[in-house]
Amino acid sequence: GGGEAVVETEAAGVDVGDDDEGGCVQEIVDCLLDAKGGAGSTLSVQVAINSSVIQLAKADFPLVVTSLFSFLERRKCSDVHQLWLLRLLCQVLETRRSDGDAQASVCTVNSAMAQSLTQHLVREVAALAQDDQRQQAITDVLVELVPMHPDVVLSGVLNMLDSCGGASNGGAPSAPPALVSILTEIAYTTPHALEGRIHEVMGRYLPLLQSCKAPEVKLLLFRAWCSLCVALVNCASREPGDPILSTESTFSQVFGMAALELRRKKAASGGGANAQSTTSRLVGGGGLNSSRASTEESEEKRRVSQALSTAFAILMSSWQSSKDMHVRVGAMETLGHLCLVIPKDLFLTNADALLELLVNLLSRQSSATPGMPPVRLMRGLCLLLQACIDADPEILLLENALQTLTSTMFAWTVSNGPLQHLQGSAGTEAVQSQAEVLRCFEVLSETFRKQVLGFLMQRVRGNRDDRLGALVVLRHLIGSSGWRPRPLAVVEGIQHLKGDVAELIVALAAADFFAIAGDPGQPQETAQGGASASASSTSAAMAPEDMPRPEHVHALLHFLISQTALTPAEGEQSSYVAKLVAKSQPTDLPSCEEVRGRAGLVLGHLAGSLKPAVRTTLWPMLL
Numbered sequence: 043g044g045g046e047a048v049v050e051t052e053a054a055g056v057d058v059g060d061d062d063e064g065g066c067v068q069e070i071v072d073c074l075l076d077a078k079g080g081a082g083s084t085l086s087v088q089v090a091i092n093s094s095v096i097q098l099a100k101a102d103f104p105l106v107v108t109s110l111f112s113f114l115e116r117r118k119c120s121d122v123h124q125l126w127l128l129r130l131l132c133q134v135l136e137t138r139r140s141d142g143d144a145q146a147s148v149c150t151v152n153s154a155m156a157q158s159l160t161q162h163l164v165r166e167v168a169a170l171a172q173d174d175q176r177q178q179a180i181t182d183v184l185v186e187l188v189p190m191h192p193d194v195v196l197s198g199v200l201n202m203l204d205s206c207g208g209a210s211n212g213g214a215p216s217a218p219p220a221l222v223s224i225l226t227e228i229a230y231t232t233p234h235a236l237e238g239r240i241h242e243v244m245g246r247y248l249p250l251l252q253s254c255k256a257p258e259v260k261l262l263l264f265r266a267w268c269s270l271c272v273a274l275v276n277c278a279s280r281e282p283g284d285p286i287l288s289t290e291s292t293f294s295q296v297f298g299m300a301a302l303e304l305r306r307k308k309a310a311s312g313g314g315a316n317a318q319s320t321t322s323r324l325v326g327g328g329g330l331n332s333s334r335a336s337t338e339e340s341e342e343k344r345r346v347s348q349a350l351s352t353a354f355a356i357l358m359s360s361w362q363s364s365k366d367m368h369v370r371v372g373a374m375e376t377l378g379h380l381c382l383v384i385p386k387d388l389f390l391t392n393a394d395a396l397l398e399l400l401v402n403l404l405s406r407q408s409s410a411t412p413g414m415p416p417v418r419l420m421r422g423l424c425l426l427l428q429a430c431i432d433a434d435p436e437i438l439l440l441e442n443a444l445q446t447l448t449s450t451m452f453a454w455t456v457s458n459g460p461l462q463h464l465q466g467s468a469g470t471e472a473v474q475s476q477a478e479v480l481r482c483f484e485v486l487s488e489t490f491r492k493q494v495l496g497f498l499m500q501r502v503r504g505n506r507d508d509r510l511g512a513l514v515v516l517r518h519l520i521g522s523s524g525w526r527p528r529p530l531a532v533v534e535g536i537q538h539l540k541g542d543v544a545e546l547i548v549a550l551a552a553a554d555f556f557a558i559a560g561d562p563g564q565p566q567e568t569a570q571g572g573a574s575a576s577a578s579s580t581s582a583a584m585a586p587e588d589m590p591r592p593e594h595v596h597a598l599l600h601f602l603i604s605q606t607a608l609t610p611a612e613g614e615q616s617s618y619v620a621k622l623v624a625k626s627q628p629t630d631l632p633s634c635e636e637v638r639g640r641a642g643l644v645l646g647h648l649a650g651s652l653k654p655a656v657r658t659t660l661w662p663m664l665l
Contacts, residue, residue, distance in 0.1 A: 079123035128179035135186035160198035192235035233273035378422030420478035456511035
């Protein structure tokens with residue numbers, strides 16, 4: 043406790059704004075950094091040192107960064123001491139974005155310091171072993187340094203790649219994996235730092251992609267190419283500070299829509315002003331000489347397109363030869379990204395073959411490995427489906443591809459059941475994978491509404507596992523914005539369900555699937571000719587023959603109300619009837635308490651609903 047008090051008192055008692063005390067501040071910083079390597083330093087003392095140094099950095103940012111760099115450059119520190127200093131340096135750099143734009147303008151270093159720091163760190167990281175924790179720490183520092191001096195950091199990493207990647211004695215080109223990881227993180231976190239230089243990074247990656255043999259290096263390069271595809275779309279469609287993040291839950295759809303929108307704009311402009319404007323952002327802006335700028339834009343565009351097409355061809359020709367399932371899955375995710383950014387004619391040339399390969403890989407994964415498929419595989423599938431539908435939806439109707447895809451994805455949804463109870467990284471991976479499976483259903487349903495609805499309605503009539511799986515998919519699709527099947531078909535199709543239907547009723551009500559044709563409670567046209575503010579656009583646009591029948595809506599709601607008062611005797615009677623009708627005794631029915639509790643929860647949601655169709659139908663039944 044005494045050590046922390048001394049540290050905090052020293053840092054707080056110095057007025058760093060007084061020039062006469064500059065030497066004192068430097069001495070205190072040096073003492074604090076030196077203390078981080080003390081043999082008797084406890085965790086609480088380390089935290090106190092970090093807090094003190096960060097407070098000093100907010101007052102004199104360049105001094106603290108220079109001091110940390112000086113300690114790292116001495117090479118007298120132990121490995122553990124270096125690791126702690128690197129992590130502290132990353133925290134110091136993070137302070138520039140912790141207090142907004144005002145703090146960012148103060149917390150900066152000059153170009154000379156950034157260049158020296160970058161050169162030192164890239165030399166260090168290139169020489170470290172792959173399992174050294176300092177690799178990740180250096181990566182974090184450089185990623186934080188990029189917003190201040192993007193060209194300095196990129197040039198430092200690319201120059202080191204060139205120095206390390208030269209093939210000696212006729213050998214294959216190589217590169218330290220840590221350098222590739224640094225560029226990948228930069229592309230994902232600060233994509234606009236690559237504006238005008240994406241083709242330079244691609245130029246370094248292509249020889250590595252062609253020559254790499256080790257599975258771990260292949261996986262690293264696959265992720266690197268995915269990051270460049272995302273950076274390319276971000277630079278052309280998003281403003282700095284608002285990138286599409288691969289960690290977002292809806293990344294597959296957001297990225298896919300943005301990439302396809304760029305492709306459509308390019309095709310519509312036919313190389314005109316819009317295309318030049320988009321390309322200029324990739325090059326880094328136009329110059330004074332418009333002719334020269336246009337030439338540079340065309341050259342950049344050509345290089346990027348050529349590199350993407352080459353990478354796509356390499357993956358298409360080589361990924362099948364790998365027996366490693368992780369490599370095949372990683373290649374499929376990368377191909378999914380590339381499908382959205384390569385020229386459309388190139389994709390159409392390879393679409394049939396690529397879809398066939400993917401369907402085979404999905405079938406093999408489903409039969410060979412229990413549990414949910416890898417997230418990367420399902421993300422690649424989601425991106426490929428969007429590319430196919432945009433280019434030619436008929437591709438998915440060949441060779442029963444659509445039926446195979448829906449059956450395989452549905453089997454994963456059914457066999458794994460609820461995943462929220464899973465813990466740890468495996469549980470997170472499974473939940474994310476299931477979310478990607480549902481997004482694939484959503485992508486398919488936007489174009490193939492009739493086929494997807496027919497498939498799900500057929501599964502609703504199956505065993506209880508199939509029913510639950512179909513209800514999970516239906517609930518997700520009904521809540522999405524792009525799929526609106528006939529409410530009549532859905533509401534009528536689930537009439538025979540009992541305890542399993544409760545969760546779906548909320549989704550149906552929220553989507554205005556309980557709007558009844560001719561119901562007096564429905565919003566009517568006002569005297570001025572305008573519709574009521576609470577009228578649903580979905581209901582207004584719905585043809586009478588597509589609207590659910592009143593008896594079906596009332597039957598569902600009446601069933602739900604009755605379940606809230608279900609008694610054990612009634613539960614036993616319904617089970618007895620089920621035993622007489624069923625061929626075998628059901629063992630998976632929920633208990634009376636579970637049914638009653640679930641129905642009450644759903645009814646509470648509906649009773650407070652503001653949806654006119656629910657309010658005007660449900661409240662009279664309750665009264």
